[in-house]
Amino acid sequence: MVPDPAMKNADPAQNAPHFRLPIFCALWLAVVAPVMPVGAQTLAVRERNCALQEAGIRAGRNRQVNACINLGWYLHLQNRDREAITVLTRATKLDPANEKAFNALGVIYLFTQEYPLAREANRQAIRLKADNEVAYYNLSLAEWELGQFTEAVQSADESVRLDPLNPHPRVALAIASASAGKPERAREAYREAIRLDRRYLNTRYLERLRASDFSPRQIEAARAVLKTLAAPKNSPG
Numbered sequence: 001m002v003p004d005p006a007m008k009n010a011d012p013a014q015n016a017p018h019f020r021l022p023i024f025c026a027l028w029l030a031v032v033a034p035v036m037p038v039g040a041q042t043l044a045v046r047e048r049n050c051a052l053q054e055a056g057i058r059a060g061r062n063r064q065v066n067a068c069i070n071l072g073w074y075l076h077l078q079n080r081d082r083e084a085i086t087v088l089t090r091a092t093k094l095d096p097a098n099e100k101a102f103n104a105l106g107v108i109y110l111f112t113q114e115y116p117l118a119r120e121a122n123r124q125a126i127r128l129k130a131d132n133e134v135a136y137y138n139l140s141l142a143e144w145e146l147g148q149f150t151e152a153v154q155s156a157d158e159s160v161r162l163d164p165l166n167p168h169p170r171v172a173l174a175i176a177s178a179s180a181g182k183p184e185r186a187r188e189a190y191r192e193a194i195r196l197d198r199r200y201l202n203t204r205y206l207e208r209l210r211a212s213d214f215s216p217r218q219i220e221a222a223r224a225v226l227k228t229l230a231a232p233k234n235s236p237g
Helices: 021-032 043-058 066-077 081-094 099-111 115-128 133-145 149-162 167-179 183-196 203-212 216-228
Strands: none
Touching: 043 066, 043 081, 066 081, 066 099, 081 099, 099 115, 099 133, 115 133, 133 149, 133 167, 133 216, 149 167, 149 183, 167 183, 167 203, 167 216, 183 216, 203 216
């Protein structure tokens, strides 16, 4: 179920760099597919599509902001996060009921290390869509960075409940539990992540969590939990 994340500078038409494929892929496809094939879109085309949607909303002709979310996410993938935030913030004001724009902002603010803003964007995405596993997962990561470990456990728990076959929320739950002073709960969550994907036995593999919105500090926290488990006889290399 879990494809490998791509390299960061790859074409988003072929891979989804810099973000977690298993959790965010459905959101990305839902946003992009109605507009046009992603590989056919240059930055100029994306900007034009967004401008047309914005003009249509202001004229009362439509309520769609998918093209603007597409543009914002594309800018993020190009490491142009400030521009991405501007586009996506504008989208949330034009269509405040669209949780996908808040989901995207909730990811990008993690990468810009604006954790209070990441927390609020993900909370708003959850208000708009109660079963939003993407937002719960990223909310947990934001809360962890803010030292709100009890809340991070609760958010990760909810993401696990909503997306039980994805190992990433379980790793988030593991680091939150460890930081909340629940070492056995942390080990249990990490063992479940390994059950879903045995590559998580390999400490070097954890670097790939960066593509799943983990910060470097959180990757080190995951490695620390892994070290508390009994050393396997035959770790995958």
